[in-house]
Amino acid sequence: MRTRVMALFVPMLLVAAGGTACGGSDSGGSGGGSEATLTVYAASSLTSTFEAIGKKFESDHDGVRVEFNFGGSSDLVSQIQQGAPADVFASADTANMDKLTADDLQAEDPEDFASNTLEIATPPDNPAGIASFADLAKPDVKVVVCAPEVPCGAATVKTEAATGVTLSPVSEEQSVTDVLGKVTSGEADAGLVYVTDVTTAGDAVTGVPFPESDQVVNTYPIVALEAAKQPDLAQEFVDLVLGDAGQTVLADAGFGKP
């Protein structure tokens, strides 16, 4: 009985030990070969654009790999404040970047690289017939927005103030992706998302722009971090985003000028 238990136990231990050893040497790129890894923390609304910019960066710099961590801006700031190994940080609004600079975690002053405005998204057939922002306040319309605590929600609140229309949403979601999800699944008649989300969603939603959206603009800043393990590469990535190549990618996705 004991030999049988040991016969199972010992190989399991060896596999576990071997697995962790393998994992360790793979991720420790800077020690071994010539490959360097640049870690970029960016807001989730930047996923497709930054992945494209990252590929361009990798082709411009031999032996460099760009690793992304996309998430809610405030989540990313918390992680960086707790010591997460990021080289670059791009936020979906200035409020979260200010949290970072308040702790002096930046290498230089943050710079604005893009802006985003809100747009109404409806299911492809627009069942509730939404044509303007005021239509969202009609009694039968199920509208879903971002919670005020997140950047897109703060923009929604400002838009309500600018238009004088108060919304009664059926749900205040945690992120703009969740709002989009409720619209594409048909649960909501309409949702307030970013212009870039409507572009990315393509045929899954119908976008209904509204004139007052220009009055509320979310500005996206980017900065290289003080504790970056790759400070030179970090600054080069920031420059790429701010330069012509990066700006073209962002503009194509629907982002506005900073």
Next chain:
Amino acid sequence: MANARTLGLPRWVYAPAVVGAAFVLLPLVAIFANVDWAEFTTLISSDASKDAFLLSLRTSSISTGLCVLFGVPMALVLARRDFPGLGVLRSLVLLPLVLPPVVGGLALLYTFGRRGLLGSTLETFGIEIAFSTIAVVMAQTFVALPFMVVSLEGALRTAGQRYEVVAASLGAGPTTVFRRITLPLVLPGLISGAVLAFARALGEFGATITFAGSLQGRTRTLPLEIYLQRETDPDAAVALALVLVIVAVLVIGLARQSSSAL
């Protein structure tokens, strides 16, 4: 002569046991340490916090009631009947235990959502489930039911059917047997199952946010409120987290007391 009380545990058991306990307890200690005690009462008495707390208690209680209502019959059938496919049925019924809660929420959405399997039929009758408190209860019941069933089924199997057989041979009908023999016999298992189900329902997050949405007072339960508060007010999030921990400890403590008193 060794008896159960003097029989020692092998010494090597203590080290992993202590490490495991520390692993679970240290994060709780960390929460305690991070609470802003000066602002604690203000943070937990805001309108949003009170709404979330009361909503959580209400929905979890209803969900636990539903788990008892449906879980007891399910456990009885699984423990006491035998038919082809029983094993498969048991695995499927216990699926919510291993399913990621968000996947559970998606599944509920595809069933009861506007365009779902049953949802479109329900909508023609004017019953709208999405974005309502009912959706919260459904999500919680979905994830908590397996806890009830597993707990009770184990108790039923252990208890065996000796006493029921005797009672039946003395002339008691099935309902009487159930009411006066089976139920009192497995009451500790039922209570611990209900406690587990309540605790699971109280902490339910993924299925709720996916299926029911998040609106103060209607669908934003305490876990959802904590998740939202940590975006702007981490102190409020930690304070509310502590409230949740205290409620959980109280519920589990009370249940232990009542089940051991039997």
